Amino acid sequence: MxxxxxxxxxxxxxxxxxxxxxxxxxxxxxxxxxxxxxxxxxxxxxxxxxxxxxxxxxxxxxxxxxxxxxxxxxxxxxxxxxxxxxxxxxxxxxxxxxxxxxxxxxxxxxxxxxxxxxxxxxxxxxxxxxxxxxxxxxxxxxxxxxxxxxxxxxxxxxxxxxxxxxxxxxxxxxKPFGHDLASARELNQTVEHVFGADSIFRIDHYLGKETVQNLLALRFANQLFEPVWNSHYVDHVQITMAEDIGIAGRAGYYDGIGAARDVIQNHLLQLLALTAMEQPNSFGADELRAEKEKVLAAVRLPEDLAKATARGQYTAGWQGSEKVTGFLQEDGIDPGSTTETYAAVKLEVYTRRWAGVPFYLRTGKRLGKRVTEIAVIFRRAPHLPFTDTATEELGQNAIVIRVQPDEGTTLRFGSKVPGAGTMQVRDVTMDFSYGSAFTESSPEAYERLILDVLLGDPPLFPRHREVELSWRILDRVERFWARKGRPEGYEAGTWGPRSAAELLARDRREWRLP
Missing domain, CATH: 3.40.50.720 (NAD(P)-binding Rossmann-like Domain)
Structure with missing residues (x-):
């Protein structure tokens, strides 16, 4: 041979x-x-x-x-x-x-x-x-x-x-798999006319990242977390993809697409589905896909989108020690462009597990740092047997899954401050890092996904129904924004427009600072 x-x-x-x-x-x-x-x-x-x-x-x-x-x-x-x-x-x-x-x-x-x-x-x-x-x-x-x-x-x-x-x-x-629900359906028909559904692999490179897959291990391989992964204990969930770069010469692609279509419709809604789904019978493609589809079908937007969404365009500012231009001054961008470079949205998942728990999704360019994370923020303890001054520096417990960079998981909880004085409780963190916990290096996302295609192993690839369900969620937001004119400006190097902070402040919450 x-x-x-x-x-x-x-x-x-x-x-x-x-x-x-x-x-x-x-x-x-x-x-x-x-x-x-x-x-x-x-x-x-x-x-x-x-x-x-x-x-x-x-x-x-x-x-x-x-x-x-x-x-x-x-x-x-x-x-x-x-x-x-x-x-x-x-x-x-x-x-x-x-x-x-x-x-x-x-x-x-x-x-x-x-x-x-x-x-x-x-x-x-x-x-x-x-x-x-x-x-x-x-x-x-x-x-x-x-x-x-x-x-x-x-x-x-x-x-x-x-x-x-x-x-x-x-x-x-x-990606992108279309620019709205109608175009996504047309695209699916075009491709499925030539290739069978089992022969079509839609690449979302975030699903190839080791940390995203580790979310499934964290939830379903550990008795410690799954019992509290529901509305009885979880206050809210924040899913963030922040970039510290601008459009990086991609004006021809980015202008007219924007942050929501570029990131929320695919990456962040996929992360939401993996965070909120029920345990599948196995991690086979059909079982995993079915549970994600149930979540996406149960996602609802609040009625008042003016209070449940935020969008912005970065203006000139400082990115670290570098002075950078605003979006409208980038090469190839129409000075009258209304394309957003920041998008945030509040969603709810209408299931028994997640009833009443808001999911806040945000993404943007020229933000404070590059980070992608899923933060599950827990409710405060119903009773604290301490004085108010003893817990002044105590926040809410949280599990944070870092997708990039420095892949890993952080657990935040309260601990007594050392010393012989009065009882004081302060937030501390326990940190798991892939780089220090394993001798094996994590493959790059495209390595994993290309190999899966060649093996014919499809669990990490969304089918057309997932794509269409995601567009169903986002289309209403895009139609609302189209009537609102220019996005709100935010200075490069900051964490987005004022309306983004107000989105959470209305619920008496605030964005996590990564």
Whole structure:
């Protein structure tokens, strides 16, 4: 048997039934549309190299780039190498690169070019003969959503989307999944007309982060937390994704999209669903997806959106020691733009577990620091047998799951201040950090997700119903904001507009300072 034909099941050094070992993808190829873009260069290509470096790709793995550049295979390989050397997590090794580069090919063409897609089909057939890809291929659409329809039509016309016996064809779609409910439904129909539902993988890279998955372990593997994970004990939940950067040269994408569509509709509502869902019977794709869908279907917005939402645009200010411009002064931004760079919303989950518990979601650019976290804030003790002065510095208990950076979990509780004087109680924290608790390094999110696609393992990928339920929630907010004119300004380096603080102040609460 040639090296190109060796699969996980025939590897004598690995037991495929040993769940402690990472699974290795079987024979396959990846076709990447948008291979010259920032996402491919900074994330996707380094992730593929890291998978190869960790021994998780088959020896005959092949990568085909498709684009308009007038490149041959050697020029494409040089571009991939530069991206890998700049962005890979693992140490660059010539032996790993040599094997990976042997399977690199480039096909030049436009999305409406029949001949280019016919050449792509021929390239995949040749790779199967040369490297033993088994006829298996995943098509990564790292392209704007308006290009999905012509690309899917070409994959259908050329027979590239057709699965032969004992082989598979899959498609990977990057967010955004539409810009509202109607466009999301149209997009789903376009893709599902060509690929079966089980062959469509919608990438939300936040779901590939180890800490997000650790939320499931925290909740369902520990008797300590699940009994208090409900409205009897939880006061409210805050889910934050804050960035300290501006739009970073993405004016063409960001203007007209905004913070809510870019982050709340996908990342933060997925985090809400994982935080609020009931325990699934297993972590299989169907069971996990069903519980998330139940939560999203139960989410409700308050009637008065003026009091339950906040939006803003960053203005000039200081980001640390650097003076930065405002959003309207960024290159490529219309000076009259009403696109928000900050969005916050109050939601409620109408289930028995969460009745009466508000979920506050916020995201923004040019905020005080970069952080993504889920903070579960508990009710105060019903009775404190201390004097008021003894508990002046005591807040509410909290469990904080840090998604990025410094992944881990913090538990905040009250403790006596050491000393022989009067009783004083103050907040302290117990901190779990992935970096210090485990010798294994956490894989980058795209590593995990790309490998899951190649394995055909779908639990972390939202199906079209989850996407549509999320848009149902956000569409009403977007329609309300469209009638309100320009967003409120907030100075770069601060924590958002005044209306965001007022949103919680009305409920006699305040945002957590990460």
């Amino acid at each position: 040639s090296p190109a034909r060796i699969s996980r099941g025939t590897n004598p050094l690995r037991d495929p039934d040993d769940l402690r070992l990472p699974k290795i993808a079987g024979p396959c190829a990846v076709v990447m549309f948008g291979v010259t873009g920032d996402l491919a260069r900074k994330k996707l290509l380094p992730a593929i190299y890291d998978l190869a470096g960790r021994g998780l790709l088959p020896p005959g793995f092949s990568l085909v780039g498709f684009g308009r550049r007038d490149w041959d295979d050697a020029q494409f390989a040089q571009t991939v190498r530069e991206a890998v050397e700049a962005g890979a997590r693992t140490t660059f090794r010539e032996d790993v690169w040599r094997n990976l580069s042997d399977g690199l090919r480039f096909v030049q063409g436009e999305f409406d070019d029949d001949a280019a897609f016919d050449k792509l089909a021929a390239t995949l057939r040749a790779l199967d003969e040369e490297r033993g890809t088994g006829g298996n291929a995943a098509f990564y659409l790292s392209i704007p959503p308006d290009a999905f329809e012509p690309v899917c039509a070409q994959l259908d016309r050329s027979g590239l989307a057709t699965q032969e016996q004992d082989s598979w064809r899959r498609v990977i779609i990057e």
